[in-house]
Amino acid sequence: MLTHSTRRWLAGLGVAGAFVAASASPAVAAAKEAPLELGVYFNDTTLAAGSEGKIDSPLMFASEPVVVEGLTVTYDYTDLDGIVQVTRDTGGSECESPKAGVLVCTDPFEIDLDEWAYGGLFEVAMTPTAKAADGDTGVLKVTVSAEGLTSASHSAKIRIGEGVDLAAPGVEAMVSAAPGGKFSAPLTLSNAGETTAKGAVAIFDLDYAIRPDKQYSNCTYEDGRLLTCAFSEVTAAGETRSAAVPYVLGKDTYAPGSDYGYYNWMTPAEFEDFSTYLQAGGYSIGQPGKGSVLTLPTVPSKASARSFQADTDPMNNWSGMTVKVTGKNGADLVAIGDKLTGKAGDVVTATVGVRNDGPAALDFGRGGSPVTKIDIAVPAGTTAVEVPEVCAPLNGDQQDWENLGKPGAKNYRCYPDIFIGVGEEQTVEIGLKIDKVIPNAQGTVTINAKCECEGFTEDLKPANDVAKILVNAAGGQGGGDGGALPITGQSTGLIAGIGALLLAAGVGGYLVAKRRRTRFVA
Structure with missing residues (x-):
C-alpha cells in the first residue's frame, strides 16, 4: 500500500511542531510494551545572554491513537534558577506557576495523539535573566500527563551563550545548467x-537534482547529498566570508524547469543542539567527505571569541540559489493495472498505480505536490471493500476529501507521493469483493487525469496512461503492468531533505515560504 507519511510530513511544514514520525519512533517502540503511554521531547537550546530568548513547544505523542482531554505539561526549570525565566507564550493553554521555577499548563480541549509527535501547543518563552552569562548551563524538565495515561518526562539541556548575528545574503544566486551539467x-x-x-555551520536543503560535484572533509554527505559544512574560521564583526561550492545536476533531472537549494547558518553550539535532536529521531547528520577542507576566505580577523554562542537573529541566516534547468529531459509515466481471478464472495486485491520509465525523475518535494493523479474505476460485478486513505471517492472530477478510504464507491482518485525516481513504482492496494462472476469484468487505472502538477507539463507517452483491471479474464486478456511492489516512502523522506527537520526543530521559519514556492491544485 502506498504510504502517505512523507506527504503528511510536508503538508504540516507550515505548522509549528510538525514532526516526522521517525523522530518519535525510539520512544514509541519502547512504549508499545505498555499501551497508552505518553511521550514527550523538548529541544536542547542555547540562548544568547542579554537577548529576548527563544520560543519553543514540546513534541508529544502516544503509544497508540488516543483522544486526550485536559492534557497537562509541567515545565520544571528550578535547575536554571536565576539564569532563565520560562513563561507562557501563545496558544489555548492555561498556565500557572505553583512555585518558583515551575510552570504548569493545561489545554482544556480534546487533542488527538498517536505515534506522530504533535507540537505547536504549550509554547513557552525561555528568556535569559540579567544574571545569565556565557557558559551557564542547566536542565529544563518537561513532563506531559493526562488522566488515565502514563505520564512521560524529558530533560532538555539549556545553555547560555554569547550573542552573535550570523547572516547570509538577502539575494539568492541565479545559475543555469543542463541535466548532467556542472555549476x-x-x-x-x-x-x-x-x-x-x-x-x-551551514545546513543545506537542496532539491534532489542538485548534487555535490566534489566532497570536502569538513562537510557531511548522505546517499550522495550534501547535508552540512562546518567552519572553524573566526569572523569579526562586519566581516564577510565566501566560497564557491561546486555542484552538478543529476542526469535524471527534469528539463526544462527549475530547482532550488538553500542553506542556513548556525553557531557551533546551536548545531550541537540540532544534532542531538536528529539523533533522538534516529537521523544521521551524514558522514565526512573524502577530500580537502572547504575554506571560507576573507580578510584575516584579529578578534577572538568565547565558548557557547547563540544567534540573536536567525531569520537572516538563510540564502540559496535558483537553478534554471535548460534542455529537454522528460518522463514517461506508465499506468499499472492488474489481473485477478476468484469466485463469487471472494475478496481479491488489485495492486495498481504508476511507474516512471524516465529518463527524468519527478520531484515535487518543495511544494509537497503529488507527481500525478491515479483514477481508478472499479470493475463491474465487484465492490471496493478495502481502500487506502490516500484514495478519495470520485464523482466526476470532484474528489470527496471527507471520506478518504471509504469503501463502496465506483470510482476513486488516489495520490502518490511527491517524488518518483526513474524505474520506481508507486502502487495502492484495493480490496475488491466479487459480488458476481462476470467474465472479463473490466475496470481502469488512469494516470495524469487532468493533472495540474506544476513543473510536469507533458508525459512522453500518453498512450500508456491507461491500464486495465481485469477480473476473471478469459482468452488471454491482460491487465497491463500489474504486479508492482508497493513503495516504502523512504526515498521521499530522503528527498524532503534536512530543511524540514530544521523547521520541525523550531529554527526554520524562513523555510516555510521557500517550500511553498510551488503549489499543487487538486
Missing part, C-alpha cells in the same frame, strides 16, 4: 553583529 554557487557568511563569531 557553482556561493556560500556566504557575514557577521552582522558586534561580537566576533567563532566558527559556523
